[in-house]
Amino acid sequence: MKAQAGARIAVESVAKRFGELQVFRDVSLEVGGRELVTIVGPSGCGKTTLLRCINGLIACDEGRIVAEGETVTAPRPNMAMVFQHFGLFPWKTVFANVAYGLSLRGVAEAEIAARVPEYIALVGLQGFERAYPYQLSGGMQQRCGLARALAVEPSILLMDEPFAAIDAQTREILQFELLRIWERRPVTMVFVTHSIDEAVLMGERVVILKGRPSRVHEVVEVGLPHPRTRRTLSEKRFAEVREHVWATLMQEAREAQRIIRP
Amino acid sequence: MSGLLSRPALYRYGSLAAGLALWQLLGPKVDPLFFTYPSAIARAFYALAASGELAQYSLESLQILLYGMVLAVAVGIPLGVLMARFRPIDWTLDPYINALYATPMVALVPVLVLWLGIRMEAKVVVVFLFAVFPVLINTYQGVRKVDPGFVEVARSFGSSEWRMWRDVLLPWAVPYIAAGVRLAIGRALVGMVIAEFYTSISGLGYMIVRYAHNFEMDRTFVPVILLMFLGVALTAALRRLERRIAPWSRSDP
Numbered sequence: 001m002k003a004q005a006g007a008r009i010a011v012e013s014v015a016k017r018f019g020e021l022q023v024f025r026d027v028s029l030e031v032g033g034r035e036l037v038t039i040v041g042p043s044g045c046g047k048t049t050l051l052r053c054i055n056g057l058i059a060c061d062e063g064r065i066v067a068e069g070e071t072v073t074a075p076r077p078n079m080a081m082v083f084q085h086f087g088l089f090p091w092k093t094v095f096a097n098v099a100y101g102l103s104l105r106g107v108a109e110a111e112i113a114a115r116v117p118e119y120i121a122l123v124g125l126q127g128f129e130r131a132y133p134y135q136l137s138g139g140m141q142q143r144c145g146l147a148r149a150l151a152v153e154p155s156i157l158l159m160d161e162p163f164a165a166i167d168a169q170t171r172e173i174l175q176f177e178l179l180r181i182w183e184r185r186p187v188t189m190v191f192v193t194h195s196i197d198e199a200v201l202m203g204e205r206v207v208i209l210k211g212r213p214s215r216v217h218e219v220v221e222v223g224l225p226h227p228r229t230r231r232t233l234s235e236k237r238f239a240e241v242r243e244h245v246w247a248t249l250m251q252e253a254r255e256a257q258r259i260i261r262p
Numbered sequence: 263m264s265g266l267l268s269r270p271a272l273y274r275y276g277s278l279a280a281g282l283a284l285w286q287l288l289g290p291k292v293d294p295l296f297f298t299y300p301s302a303i304a305r306a307f308y309a310l311a312a313s314g315e316l317a318q319y320s321l322e323s324l325q326i327l328l329y330g331m332v333l334a335v336a337v338g339i340p341l342g343v344l345m346a347r348f349r350p351i352d353w354t355l356d357p358y359i360n361a362l363y364a365t366p367m368v369a370l371v372p373v374l375v376l377w378l379g380i381r382m383e384a385k386v387v388v389v390f391l392f393a394v395f396p397v398l399i400n401t402y403q404g405v406r407k408v409d410p411g412f413v414e415v416a417r418s419f420g421s422s423e424w425r426m427w428r429d430v431l432l433p434w435a436v437p438y439i440a441a442g443v444r445l446a447i448g449r450a451l452v453g454m455v456i457a458e459f460y461t462s463i464s465g466l467g468y469m470i471v472r473y474a475h476n477f478e479m480d481r482t483f484v485p486v487i488l489l490m491f492l493g494v495a496l497t498a499a500l501r502r503l504e505r506r507i508a509p510w511s512r513s514d515p
Contacts, residue, residue, distance in 0.1 A: 055418055075418050087415035091433035091508065100429070101419045132509065152419070 007066075008033045008156060008188040009054060014063035015213075016049055022213035023049050027063075029207055029216055034186035038203030040193055042249060045214040047192045048084075051160050054190060055081050067156060077105060080149035084161040086141045088133040094120065094144050095129040101152035119147040122181065139170035146178070159191040163198070172230075175201060179228050196249065200241045201228060208248055218248060298479035303487060306480035315469075320488065323465040326382060327454050330389025334446055338394045339439060342401025343431055347423070352402075363395045367453065371460050380461035385454065392453030396445035404438025405431050433508075440504040447496045451489060 007030040015025040023046035031037045039047045053060045056072045056079075065072040067079065080101065088097050099116045107115075120129060123143040133141050142162055149157060162178075163171040175198060182189060193199050199206045203222055210217035222241050224232055232238055282300055289299025310316040345352040371388055378384035408431055416426045432439075458467025466485035473481040 057414060057417055075420050077420055079418075081415075081418045083411065083415060083418075085411045087411050089412065089415075089430065089433065091436070092429075104419050104421050104425060104429075 007031065008035075008068055009190065010066040011050070011054065012063050012066065014050070014053060014060045014065060016046060016053060016058075016060050024209065024215060025062075025213040026215050027209075029219070031188055031190055033188055035204055036182060036186075036189040036191060036202060037205050037207060038191045038193060038199040039207045039209060040196060040199035040245060040249070041209030041214060043194055045209045047194075047209055048160055050209075051081070051158050051190060051192050055079055055158050077152070078154055079156040079158060080152050080154035081158040081160060082142070082145050082149045082162045084164050086133070086138075086145045086165075088141055088144055088148075090133050093130050093132055094125055094136070097133065097144055098147045098151050100148055105152065116151060119151040122150065123147040124177070137170070138166045139174060142166060142174065146181075150181070155187055157187050157189045159189060159193075161192055161194065164194065176229065178202070179226075183227050196242055196245050197233075200224075200238060200245060201232060206241070206245055208245060210249065220245060294479060295477045296479065298483055302480040303483045306478075307484045307487075310481065310484055316484065316488070319464065319466050319469050319485070323454055323458065323467070326385045326389055326457070326465065327450055329382075329386045330453065331393055331443075331446065331450050333386065333390045334393035334397050334450070335443065337390075338397030338442070338446075339401050339432075342398045342439075343405050343427055343435075345398075346402045346405035347431070359395070359398065362391075363399070367392050367449075368456055371456055375457075375460050380463060385457040385461060385465075388457035389450045389453045393446035393450040396449060397439065397442045400438045400442025400445070401435055404435030407438075408434045436508040437504065440500060440508070444497050444500050447500065448493060451493050455489065 009029075009031040011027055011029045014027045016023045027050060029037075039050065041047050049058070052058045054065055054067070054072065056065075056075045059073070067076065070076075089100070092100065095116055098119055099112045102112050102115065117126075117129070120126060123146050125140065125143050125147065128136065128140065133144065136144065142165075146162070163174050166174065179202065191199075191202050193202075200222055206220040206222060208217045208220065209215070220241060222237075224235065224237055224241075286300045289297060289302075294302075307316070341355075345355060367388075370391065374388055374391075375384050378387055412430050412434065413426070416430050421429065454465070455467040455470070458465035459471055462468050462471060466489060469485040470482055473479075
């Protein structure tokens with residue numbers, strides 16, 4: 001499943017530094033139209049930083065990022081991000097949170113009133129329109145975060161460890177629900193995670209970030225068919241890819257241990 | 263635990279009742295030129311209320327309090343957000359605000375009266391100066407402490423700075439602003455009374471000065487008690503309002 005409609009996102013030799021710390025260097029990667037690419041790497045490898053660069057929230061020091069033919073310098077209306085910390089406004093109801101992006105774009109009230117329930121239903125939050133985030137469980141909060149991102153109908157969806165703060169069972173449910181949503185309406189998606197299982201289950205390709213400063217160590221073609229379900233998890237191919245990614249990342253973890261304990 | 267018969271309430275109201283009883287018992291033993299007691303104050307209150315004098319002076323005071331507070335909120339909140347968001351503005355205004363906030367505002371009252379006269383404008387300005395700093399400083403601090411995650415969300419969705427004020431910064435800062443306004447009300451009452459002492463033509467402050475000069479202690483205490491109730495009532499009303507407009511914030515910063 002390579003890029004069908006040419007690269008939607010092209011990351012070209014990008015480097016980012018925070019003061020003395022070189023987070024990553026010479027990172028290049030392409031994401032095709034309607035492709036779901038996962039980025040996996042050890043904590044601190046800069047995968048979230050890379051995602052923020054792609055979103056235009058922070059500038060990269062070297063190289064450039066091109067999204068749909070234009071260099072990214074600031075957040076663009078065709079992209080939406082789902083955050084690990086959910087980022088739901090506690091003073092807004094579920095409805096108002098989902099409507100947030102639309103209202104920023106100046107969409108008319110009537111259209112908001114028509115479109116928002118559709119996305120609330122898509123993520124299974126019907127009946128909670130008037131609830132406040134603090135009244136929802138973590139999983140439901142992230143459903144709301146997902147609906148908020150989907151509501152602006154982005155052509156590029158950026159997922160920043162969206163399920164990392166959610167309990168294991170809910171997390172699995174949300175993974176498959178997200179897959180259902182994407183299979184029905186595929187958009188270009190970059191999905192950052194530190195979970196190898198999640199990276200392999202969700203991605204069509206898995207980008208492995210490694211090293212200090214980190215760079216793209218390998219891009220693995222997952223090659224698992226859609227729709228992906230719980231049965232995907234017990235397929236031979238899933239185990240193979242999972243082992244491969246695991247071994248690649250563990251090799252670095254072992255090296256890191258050797259440095260700590262000489 | 264806020265019922266009338268809960269344990270803390272029992273202690274509170276019990277203490278209050280005991281205090282009042284003691285005052286009522288011992289008060290009459292002191293020379294009435296210098297002291298008074300609850301039942302005498304109640305009688306004076308009734309007399310002043312019946313003559314319409316109390317209502318007239320109260321309304322004058324409330325008007326000044328209202329204008330001064332509205333002005334303080336209207337200036338303090340936007341200026342606080344502005345300073346929190348734009349560092350050069352912060353650095354520019356900071357020395358003046360610090361200096362004025364540190365100055366005992368009472369020291370400025372005679373000067374202000376000299377400049378602005380003894381009419382309402384002078385008193386409104388005094389109330390404003392007493393009240394604006396807690397509002398401004400609390401707003402500033404609230405906005406500075408905004409969760410960067412929310413700012414990131416706003417930027418990611420392409421929010422303008424102004425929309426961010428509306429959607430993120432002000433709602434976030436509501437508990438801080440409310441605490442500032444509560445502080446401001448207490449200070450505004452002080453400012454109001456002092457301004458009325460100095461200008462001595464109207465308001466509850468003037469009532470206090472006039473009756474104290476005549477050694478009418480019972481009548482002097484009427485505006486004092488009224489001011490006390492006003493302070494308590496306004497602060498409580500504000501807490502209520504805060505809980506209504508910010509149901510997500512359960513504790514004070």
